[in-house]
Amino acid sequence: MNKPEVLIIDDEPQIRKLLEINLSSHGYQTRLACTGKEGLMLAANHIPEVILLDLGLPDMSGHEVLLQLREWYRKAIVVLSVEKGEEDIIAALDNGANDYLSKPFRVGELMARLRSAIRNNDSGETRQVITAGELEIDLAGRVVKVDDQVLKLTTTEYNLLALLARNAGRVLTHQFLLKEVWGVGYQTETQYLRVFVAQLRKKIEADPNHPRHLITVSGVGYRFE
Amino acid sequence: MRHISVLRQILIGAGFVILLSVVCYLFRPYMDYRIVALILLLAVSLLAVLFDILPVLVSAVLSALILNLFFIEPVLHYKINSAESALLFFIYMLVALVNAVLTNRLRKLEARTRDKEEKEKTIQLYNTLLSSLSHELKTPIATIIGAVDTLKETGDKITAEQKADLLAAIDIAGSRLNNQVENLLNMSRLETGMLTLKRDWCDINELIFMVIGAVPGQGGHTILFEPDDRAPLFKIDEGLMEIVLYSIISNAVRYTPPGTEVRVSVGFDDDQLHMVISDNGKGIPEEKRQQVFEKFYRMPRSGTGGTGLGLSIAKGIVDAHKGEIRLADSPSGGAEFSITLPAEVSYLKNLKNE
Numbered sequence: 001m002n003k004p005e006v007l008i009i010d011d012e013p014q015i016r017k018l019l020e021i022n023l024s025s026h027g028y029q030t031r032l033a034c035t036g037k038e039g040l041m042l043a044a045n046h047i048p049e050v051i052l053l054d055l056g057l058p059d060m061s062g063h064e065v066l067l068q069l070r071e072w073y074r075k076a077i078v079v080l081s082v083e084k085g086e087e088d089i090i091a092a093l094d095n096g097a098n099d100y101l102s103k104p105f106r107v108g109e110l111m112a113r114l115r116s117a118i119r120n121n122d123s124g125e126t127r128q129v130i131t132a133g134e135l136e137i138d139l140a141g142r143v144v145k146v147d148d149q150v151l152k153l154t155t156t157e158y159n160l161l162a163l164l165a166r167n168a169g170r171v172l173t174h175q176f177l178l179k180e181v182w183g184v185g186y187q188t189e190t191q192y193l194r195v196f197v198a199q200l201r202k203k204i205e206a207d208p209n210h211p212r213h214l215i216t217v218s219g220v221g222y223r224f225e
Numbered sequence: 226m227r228h229i230s231v232l233r234q235i236l237i238g239a240g241f242v243i244l245l246s247v248v249c250y251l252f253r254p255y256m257d258y259r260i261v262a263l264i265l266l267l268a269v270s271l272l273a274v275l276f277d278i279l280p281v282l283v284s285a286v287l288s289a290l291i292l293n294l295f296f297i298e299p300v301l302h303y304k305i306n307s308a309e310s311a312l313l314f315f316i317y318m319l320v321a322l323v324n325a326v327l328t329n330r331l332r333k334l335e336a337r338t339r340d341k342e343e344k345e346k347t348i349q350l351y352n353t354l355l356s357s358l359s360h361e362l363k364t365p366i367a368t369i370i371g372a373v374d375t376l377k378e379t380g381d382k383i384t385a386e387q388k389a390d391l392l393a394a395i396d397i398a399g400s401r402l403n404n405q406v407e408n409l410l411n412m413s414r415l416e417t418g419m420l421t422l423k424r425d426w427c428d429i430n431e432l433i434f435m436v437i438g439a440v441p442g443q444g445g446h447t448i449l450f451e452p453d454d455r456a457p458l459f460k461i462d463e464g465l466m467e468i469v470l471y472s473i474i475s476n477a478v479r480y481t482p483p484g485t486e487v488r489v490s491v492g493f494d495d496d497q498l499h500m501v502i503s504d505n506g507k508g509i510p511e512e513k514r515q516q517v518f519e520k521f522y523r524m525p526r527s528g529t530g531g532t533g534l535g536l537s538i539a540k541g542i543v544d545a546h547k548g549e550i551r552l553a554d555s556p557s558g559g560a561e562f563s564i565t566l567p568a569e570v571s572y573l574k575n576l577k578n579e
Contacts, residue, residue: 086423086464104403191426191458191571198428209434209452216431219423219464 003029004118005046009039009065010054010080015103019052022107028114036060040068048075050117055081055092063095070096076117076169080105086219090173093220098170116169116225130165132213132225135204137165144204151203156181160196161204164214164224173221197222234280238272242284246291258296258310262317265292269321273328281329285321292317353521361405361532365398372398400441408534411468412520415541422465422545426458426571429491429498436470437489445483448474453491459498460569465542469550472535473502473562480524481506481559488555493570500564503555514552 006028008019016032023030031046033039036057043051051069055062062079069077079092079100089100098120099113130137136145139162144151153161159181164172174193178186186192197216201208215223229237245268249261265288273281293303297310305311372391375383383391414420430452437448470489477487485506492499509517509524516522518540523533543550548566555561 104399191573194426194428194458195573198431209430210438216435218435218467219425 003027004049005029005031006114007031007033007039007043007046007048007051009033009036009051009057011035011056011058012054015054015080019110022110023114026111034058036062036065039065043069043073047073049121050076050078050114052114053077053079053097055079055083055088063091066092066095066097075121078113078117089220090175093171093173094176099223100171113169120167120169127166130168132165132168134206135213137162139166146204153200153203157196157200157203160193161200161214161224164222168224171217171221171223177221193222231277231279234276235283238276238280238284239287241272242268242288242291246288246295250295253296258292258298259313261296262292262313266317266321266324270324270328273325274332278325278329281325282322285318285325289314289318289321350520357521357532358409362402365401365405368398369395369402405532408532408538411538412534412541415538415545420465420542420545422462424460424462424569427461427463427466429456429459429500430454432463432467433470433489433491433500436467436474439471440475440478442478446478446481446485446487448478448487448489450489453493456491456493457570457572459493459566460571461498461546461566462542465545466566469539469542469564470500470502472539476535477502477504477506477560485559486557496567496570498564498566498568498570500566501561502563503557503561504559505555505557506559508554508558509552509560517552518550 004027006023008016008023008030010016010019011034013034016034020030020032031042031048033042036059039051039053039057042048051073053062053065053069057065062081066077066079076098077096079089079097080103081088081092081100082103083089089102092100098117101110101113128138128140130139134147136148138144142158142162144153144158144161160177163177163180174190175187177193178189182189182192197214198208201211201214204213205211213225215225217223242265245264246261249256249264253261269281269285269288272284293305293314294301297314298306305314372395376388376391411420433450434452437450440448474487474489477485481487481504485504487502487504490501492501513524517524517536519533520537521533522537540550543564543566546566546568548564550562550564553561553563
């Protein structure tokens with residue numbers, strides 16, 4: 001099997017080094033860019049499996065790079081940023097990032113996110129059945145099972161779960177989820193989301209207080225694992 | 226009073242003088258005009274204490290005119306009959322104006338002294354900050370640099386176990402630095418008023434479980450939390466409340482001996498959220514309880530690794546929510562922090578869905 005290629009766009013040499021050492025030791029092939037322009041060029045020439053993009057670049061804004069990449073690049077983009085501000089993260093996700101990690105991050109966490117981003121590349125919209133541990137979601141039959149037991153979900157619960165599962169590994173913002181599941185005009189009604197996520201967790205999680213599938217991304221949205 | 230615009234001050238001052246004059250006018254049959262002059266003078270002096278110079282001068286002139294026109298014979302005429310009345314009128318005018326100017330000057334002087342005191346206080350705070358910072362930031366940096374040097378230079382001369390110890394030291398120092406920078410950033414956001422609340426619906430049980438999951442080093446400690454499924458959603462700034470809870474719970478874990486139990490509980494009513502975090506450690510002596518919320522305050526003998534900012538940030542955030550944070554004895558003898566936040570609630574949670 002070919003080594004999956006990761007393009008790293010980051011202007012900090014130490015971080016590039018750190019990422020390169022870790023990624024190659026985990027069986028990835030890496031390519032390095034230290035400016036936005038160089039990153040865009042390398043991405044176009046080599047079409048990597050995942051792009052790790054730092055938002056603070058010297059030549060252009062990371063958000064701009066993201067927007068230009070998303071004009072044609074369909075695979076995963078994971079954003080790295082020292083900014084912990086939720087607005088910045090939400091903007092990055094709205095501009096097409098799949099996931100984000102704030103610096104400083106733990107290498108273990110980075111690897112987990114990369115794996116999950118790559119998995120999502122292969123599956124995407126085409127998959128009929130999504131499995132995650134003991135959970136099985138049959139998108140064609142609209143059936144959800146835990147340990148082979150069929151669950152009773154309401155339409156809204158199912159729509160929410162299916163949307164998150166179809167985008168496994170990707171952070172979906174509150175606004176996006178509300179618009180997709182409840183419709184235009186509900187984007188600010190986060191209380192619906194809170195209630196339905198809590199209900200879903202009670203049904204699909206082994207321990208709803210320590211969820212393993214429906215992960216909260218504080219102040220931003222949710223991610224299905 | 227000085228935050229009222231000058232125009233409004235003029236209107237208020239004039240209104241006050243006119244109102245008082247009307248009252249005096251009604252009692253005119255029983256009052257000599259000299260008494261009225263004293264009453265109006267008192268009113269102008271009062272305004273001089275509260276208002277800026279221009280509104281006071283306006284009121285002084287206005288009151289003198291009123292005095293002349295309505296109280297000094299002949300009434301409703303600018304002419305003054307007796308020499309005594311004329312003298313009184315001029316003295317009145319003079320005293321009112323001198324009064325206004327002097328009071329104003331006095332107030333300016335007072336403001337200048339206050340400014341100076343404040344500046345001195347800021348400098349003192351800044352010095353405390355610097356000495357606390359240089360110590361708390363340089364200690365982990367020294368650890369990191371020292372450990373890296375050791376790893377580079379000793380090569381194979383140290384055991385695998387020693388190597389692992391050095392790596393762990395770097396790890397801890399790095400996290401500590403990160404926490405401290407985070408604290409400083411939050412503090413400066415609070416201080417500069419850059420911190421604006423982003424209130425949104427929050428599942429408080431979820432938030433508490435998340436914070437407990439993030440508190441490090443729970444080896445010898447137990448953190449107990451019984452979620453209340455009936456709790457409604459609260460409209461609070463979740464990200465900031467996470468900082469508050471993290472700071473209190475991680476303090477409880479850090480400053481109590483292993484084996485200590487930390488309990489978190491949640492209560493609520495129509496428009497308030499209550500949270501209590503208690504432990505059965507040694508507690509905090511009564512005379513120190515107010516100080517723990519002060520900036521840079523650290524309990525004696527509390528070891529390195531803190532900037533003394535965590536709880537003052539927590540208090541700042543709770544204050545921003547117009548809530549209250551208190552420290553008391555817990556029934557088991559340890560410390561008990563209780564937080565009360567006024568917040569909009571939503572019971573949507575208990576409705577059955579479509």
